[in-house]
Amino acid sequence: MTLSAVADAQVLSVSMDDTERFAVLYDRYAGQLFRYAYQRAGDQAAQDIVADTFLAAFQQRASFDPGRGDVRPWLFGILTRKLARHHRAEKARYRALARAASPEAEEGPADRITARVSAAALRGPLARALARLSAGDRDVLLLIAWADCSYEEVAAALDIPIGTVRSRLNRVRRKVREALGTDPATGEEEAS
């Protein structure tokens, strides 16, 4: 456990008697959580999700066991469960993105234009792929890609074995590569 994790656990413990100390955790993690929720569900839903996450964390703080992991994945785990209630809004967001995604002509150096057009062109199929993924696969992929969680943190957040994290990630990356039109077998393993 890192020093910051120990400090987090102490803040949680102190907040049992001193509610205001819980604000320390908000200030430390709200930015990461809000960004991730915003990416997945949009502005208004993200605010609701983050508020619900901290409220739930506050109510459950007595049950937090520092021996089972750090506060950060614990918070992302709660947020993921709150996100599940907004799955329709999330899928609608990806579908809207897929419809809107179309490369636009840009002026500038040819290589940069090519790269931008290429990336923009792939957003549509990628967004459609995200909308089609199962919730469990999407959670693993996006916690790693968007929340910068390690495999261990994802396992702790979703309360699944780390082997399941790896197998889900391999499966979902094959689907992503298929959606992008690349060879599903060519994806390299990323370090955790």
Next chain:
Amino acid sequence: MNSDMEHVRALGEALKPPADAPPLALRGRVLAGLASVPQRTRPRARPWTWAALVGSAVAAAALVVVAVDPAIVRPPGQDARGEQNPVRLLEFAADRVGAQAGPVVRGDQFIYTESVALLREARESGQGNYTAVEELRLVRLWLSVDGTRDGLIQVRPAGAGDAAAWESQVIAACTKGHGCTLTPGQATELPTDAEGMHRYLYRPDADEFSEVRMGPDERALNRAGSVLRAAQQAPAVQAAVFAAMSRIPKVRVRPGVSNLVDRQGVAIAYSGDYTQTELVFDPDTYRYLGVNRTQAWLAVARGPETLWLNYQLALREAITSVAVVDEVGTV
């Protein structure tokens, strides 16, 4: 951009919020939401209880003892047994104890006391209900003589056997310039005259018993017990305490009172609005034997507020051993 993961991350970048920080209003919304959550209502008995045992003894640990002869000097032909007048009894006790000599104690040493303490407290049993719980504990306390060294308090259940672990808590030293404020009597010497001790017992700071409601006279008497507890090797300080106690209104003499280990003595008692206290002394030597106290109010944290709840809590402590030692942890 070749990796599928890089494409996913790029999409995440495109979807991120326009500002790095969440909306300011969200923080207010979250914190307001926390305030509306029904709080666990639990008496914070553990933290204050054992600290209360020490009480101002921590501040009172700074003793300078100058006497050299440990022999007890008793004025011949005098005996205050049966004395019911508290002022006369306390003045007699002050004279008798003040005539004693204590051992020479260096500033770098520690006053070690061993005691047995019984606590009856209310504990949360769910649904906002409280159940009375009784604990009998052994307490070992090392207090720095000059207050500039860390002391230690150790507690464990009585009857748990020698193999049972002690729950330890360091009593931080107070050295000038290190985040604490030196007060009169701390790290220097406690008053050895009645007037000075009276001021010390009635000092306005509320640095102790913050979770127990007390009036000024009740607090002064409880501080007197704490000073006596820490000053058992300092007869001049004890004499000053007796003299100062004689000026506390409404104190009573209560003969035939037993401490927790059934050592019978004479008690100086006070029944206040919030606490009932008996400080028990040996009827011959006026050595401090312990305290019996009940208190009716307890502070409970509820969100940012403090509520005063009506609980009958009882604390009895019997001093069983006193010594001067060179190091913390030495018994």
